[in-house]
Amino acid sequence: METTKQYNTRAILGSLLICGFVGFFSETALNVAISNLMDVFHIEAATAQWLTTGFLLTLGILMPVSGLLLQRFSTRQLFTGSLVSLIVGTFVAALSVNFEMLMVARVLQALGMGLLLPLMFNTILVIFPPEKRGEAMGFVGLVIMFAPATGPTVAGILIEYLSWQYIFWLSLPFLVIGLLVGLKYLENVTEVTKPRIDLLSVILSTIGFGGVVFGFSKAGEGTGGWGSAVVLISIGAGLIALVLFTLRQIWMRDPMMNLGVFKFPMYIVGLLMVLSCMLIMMSSMIILPMFLQNGLKMSAFTTGLILLPGSVLNGILSPRMGRLFDRYGPKWLVIPGLAIVAVMMWSFSFISPASSIALIVALHIGIMIGISMVWMPAQTNGLNQLPPELYPHGTAVMNTLQQVAGAIGTAVAVSLLMGGTEQYLRESAAPTAPAELSNAMTFGSHHVFLFAMLVTIISLVIAFFIRRVIVDRAELKTT
Incomplete structure (x- = not known):
């Protein structure tokens, strides 16, 4: 099905890619600073790991609900919400004086990325005809791969010559530019249908996907391994919740995640x-x-x-x-x-x-x-x-x-x-x-x-x- 309405596809794609690039950059750049942050905040490796685990966990919880959000809110509303969350999270991270403050900032950044990523893919599917989507998706691939690749290298330079806070100070102006470009050119490209929110589906998806991501992330830390009670309980509870979530989506007339x-x-x-x-x-x-x-x-x-x-x-x-x-x-x-x-x-x-x-x-x-x-x-x-x-x-x-x-x-x-x-x-x-x-x-x-x-x-x-x-x-x- 070809789109009949003409959009300023370059400006729309450009604003989304700028914001996505900065989001992915800050996600991986902080990994290089983990050892430095352990010394600065006087925390153990297992605690510092939460800066990554918490980010992934937030994404794992938010992603299943993104399909519902894309139908309940307009494109501009979701874009603005995601950028405000990213900007506030990045600003708080740059000002962080303790681990707890930085952890809150990481969750805000993850919320922003959790809204921005599905919005980016959905917008491309709507504004580009099928015969041109490959190239547009390729630019998304450039962001997804190039930003995480440059993150550790740039962060290494910033930490060596300045401080870890400059990872976020460097990101902040680009996010503001992306927001301003998006507010000027981004249009509402999808129809808002306001589907009913099924609270039980939201709870089951949160426990299911959140539990599985958290369990595997804890196992990946290498501290307790696969035999850890936390890992086994998290993955077990997550799998049970996912089975129940799947059955509910199949039975519902208007499912939260249409299987x-x-x-x-x-x-x-x-x-x-x-x-x-x-x-x-x-x-x-x-x-x-x-x-x-x-x-x-x-x-x-x-x-x-x-x-x-x-x-x-x-x-x-x-x-x-x-x-x-x-x-x-x-x-x-x-x-x-x-x-x-x-x-x-x-x-x-x-x-x-x-x-x-x-x-x-x-x-x-x-x-x-x-x-x-x-x-x-x-x-x-x-x-x-x-x-x-x-x-x-x-x-x-x-x-x-x-x-x-x-x-x-x-x-x-x-x-x-x-x-x-x-x-x-x-x-x-x-x-x-x-x-x-x-x-x-x-x-x-x-x-x-x-x-x-x-x-x-x-x-x-x-x-x-x-x-x-x-x-x-x-x-x-x-x-």
């Missing part, structure tokens, strides 16, 4: 591709910096520089991959992309402390190129098959499950890393020697890369079923 999106096969294939990319990214990309810092004894700043070329290239290629998708469809991008990622992951399973920096940079670039060929083309193709009335629900399901996949990928990666490291040290004759500790970290990392390769191969098999969705005014067809 009818799963009736569209290409949406399912696209969703599986996106979730596999998230698993691959989170499981491997959280381990690679740990390997570089603990295995090769490199600084956080140097690690950021090593990972920067691949991530920047991924961001640059995303719009180009979007244009190729618009022209040729997803199959000729997704299948080769996954094949490249599988080869790179297999190669990473052979790295050692003696491996050259050039080899690691080259392999990382290969992964990032492959991911750019898969993520946005598969996501756009899947969303293209949905009728317009399901756009809010399709983006809500996709964004919610991405948070879950990210938490799972992180937890599995940390568990595999720790398990492999402990196994190596148990069999080592000198388990406390620095060289053996590096070898143990390498051995554990190999487990993670092999897991990521297995996920990639499974995704590659699924990718052979992908078909291009062609939208023909009144009906949706696949070829």
Whole structure:
């Protein structure tokens, strides 16, 4: 179905991308400052981890409700609300004098991002015709990959020469500019239908998705592991609530999250591709910096520089991959992309402390190129098959499950890393020697890369079923 109304698509997309970039930048930039914040606020690592866990938990709770919010509030109302939350959160973070104040700021930032991300995807689906969505989604991919990539590097410079507060002071003016541009050009692009709020669905989704994300995040911290009572109770309660939530959505006439999106096969294939990319990214990309810092004894700043070329290239290629998708469809991008990622992951399973920096940079670039060929083309193709009335629900399901996949990928990666490291040290004759500790970290990392390769191969098999969705005014067809 083509949109008949003409929008200032460049200005609208520009304002959304500016705000999204700053939001993703501040999300990852703070990770580099964790050690510094532990000293400044006199807190333990487990407490400091809440700056990340709390952010993810807030997203996990808000994302399922985003489909409902997109229908109850106008585009401008949601945009303004998300930007006000981001600006206030960033301002409070810059002024924080203790951990509690910074934690509140992080929750406000997460609320802003939780509203902005689904709004960005939904707005693109409405204002761009299907034959131009690939390129537009590619620019979103640029933001999603490039901002987190530059975050650690820029933060490392700011912390070294100024202080951690400047991470937020740097972000603040760009958010204000994005808000002003959006207020001038952003129009209300969706119809406000005011669906009834089902309180029980909201409670079940909060317990369900929040419990699962929290449980896996705690397991990923590596403190209590999978046997921790908190982890088991959180995941168990979350899964039970999710089953009840699913049943309620099926029975309801006007569900909060319309699971009818799963009736569209290409949406399912696209969703599986996106979730596999998230698993691959989170499981491997959280381990690679740990390997570089603990295995090769490199600084956080140097690690950021090593990972920067691949991530920047991924961001640059995303719009180009979007244009190729618009022209040729997803199959000729997704299948080769996954094949490249599988080869790179297999190669990473052979790295050692003696491996050259050039080899690691080259392999990382290969992964990032492959991911750019898969993520946005598969996501756009899947969303293209949905009728317009399901756009809010399709983006809500996709964004919610991405948070879950990210938490799972992180937890599995940390568990595999720790398990492999402990196994190596148990069999080592000198388990406390620095060289053996590096070898143990390498051995554990190999487990993670092999897991990521297995996920990639499974995704590659699924990718052979992908078909291009062609939208023909009144009906949706696949070829």
